[in-house]
Amino acid sequence: MDNKGLFAKMEQSIINYDKDEAVRLANMALEKGIEPVAAINEGFVKGIQAVGDLFGREEIFLPELVMGADAMTAATDILGEAIKKSGGKAKYLATGIAGTVEGDIHVIGINLVTTFLVANGFNIKFLGTNVSSSLFVDQAKELKPDLILLSALLTTTMPNQKEVIDSLKEAGIRENVKVIVGGAPVSQDWADQIGADGYGENAGAAVEVARKLMGV
């Protein structure tokens, strides 16, 4: 199979929401010595774009989007490791880290935000819930993301969004990233008050805000 054929299969594996196949093809690409950046850009990204388009037209719903994003993430995790070693760069709209702030274990909202962003061509590392400010800062230093997405579902944990922003300032890396906040009690006013760069009312809005901030 030529590279073109393999890329088409990669694209199709995402469109079919076939995680096993996506993983198999990602590994095959590495074995064959195909440039991992090319595998992502020419293959998998096209698949997730197609899935994102279908979702945007309401021809498919969230379960398919999640399956597509899962397959995408599984493949890019494998290829990402190889890219890191070679020092190349895949053609993502932007990169980011996402998580729910310390003291808060709500996972669904931030999960959807991550899925939406992945399906829209962003590369997002999901840090999980109850993420401390220091972990956000450490990850920001290590991964140098364009975006940091902070979720808080409780009025009592909202202040920890501010704590993350303050910690980024203290670490001297606040200017390197755009911070987007969200969660039921969070508002644009709150985002302004704590010096966040953006606020998304829901997962769809988070994508719009991320695009706007990144100019993509």
Next chain:
Amino acid sequence: MIKLEERRASIQPVKSKLKISILDDEDIKKINQTARDILEEVGIEFPSEKALKIFADAGAKVDFDKKLVKIPSHLVADYLKKAPGRYTLAGRRPELDVKLGEGNGTYFQSSGEAPKIVDFETGQRRPSIKSDVANMAKVADYFPMVSLIFPPVSAGDKGETAPIHSAEALFNNSEKHIMTESIDDAISAKYTIEMASVIAGGRDKLKKRPLYSMCLCSIAPLAQDRAGVDAALAFAEAGLPVEFMSMPTMGLTAPPYQAADLAVGLAEVLSGCVLTQIAYPGTPNQVCILPAVIDPRSGDYMYGSVFSQITSAAAVQLAHSNGLPICSSFSFGGNAYKLNSWQVGRENVYVPLLSVMAGADISFGPTGLIEAVNVLDMSRLPFDREIFQAIDIITKGIKVNDETLAFDMIREIGPQGTFLGQRRTAEELPKLWPPSILFEKSKLAGEKYRDAEEVAHEMIDWILKNHHPAPLDENVRQELRKIVAAADQDENLKREIKGSKHG
């Protein structure tokens, strides 16, 4: 015209003559069995060491590393027997007692706990603060449709101790039973139980007449919150009622079927009841299962969905088959809310109507919550009162007897006559035209009735200015103040809350 007059708080359960059964006996049996299979084979995560130990000592299979409890069916059966089917959620006065399991019908509870409010003066949305909790408690105290009070909004200006400040605001502004949902750690629980104890006149009196209770929501699917479970145990230890709530969402935190949603929800709430019955047998337990669907495009939580509502009403039969009282359904307030949205009205009618007809002991009535319970708009309450009134009338059914068949009147008046100028008509007609905000005569030319929004706003304004809930004794108020001040200074509490959600 609704006559507004100064009066003391009163409550009004809705007793329905209309009954619905959504599940048949076989359905109930199967769902109960699946819930028991979940408890026995899959297990529930209880990240509380205390809870794990209680379960282990009682003979459940406990994996302390995974913090997973598997409860054999015989234990479930044995311990559920200890939960009372009849008990009272006491008000400050016996006339305000919510008596569960006595066939009084469905008591409506105010809904909550929203982080935002529509400012009563400006009409603008803003984060809610402690004084909003106090104002809403006052309004809820005035309306008989609210039989017991759930914190309507957060005391967002008070940081970690917001739930304790909220309790103070509620205790100071209503005589009705208070059920908290945001006290979800043992330290905050102790402070607020102490407040309730001061009001009741001691721990023993509080236990006899529990004017305070708590509701703990599980983490779907199949997990409980550590600090929340510790709080529930603190309430149970004090002899206070504990409600376990589950919010399983079809296709997200439960399988995409209504039956499975009920089984998952039931397993979650029963796990909590069994825990409190092992630790403190006889604890008054109540359950609440609020199934939902999601908008498959955005993931937005849609409780107002008809699929959710019929499932929620079905949970009544499941709770009762386990000998437990249930709070079924809550006023969700629509997702696509705009002021005057008909969606809110539509949901607020059929949601509690189903619940009342299904025989729920309590229902989160429509009480001004909008935008998926995220915003409180007090001006909605008079509209919700209209809905409550309609539900009350519908479910009372029709009285049929010699008097109401009125054959004597019909014989007397005969063909082509009118019944208008009759003494009995004069007596009865007002009953067929109950007070409403919809038909206030307008003084403006060309306008038949006044704008109901305006009338509603005036009504709330009047209540806020003129209703004075029976105050607590000054020394009790001072005591409560001291307890709240102590909580504000408690570093352990702050640490506990900050770390409370650590799995």
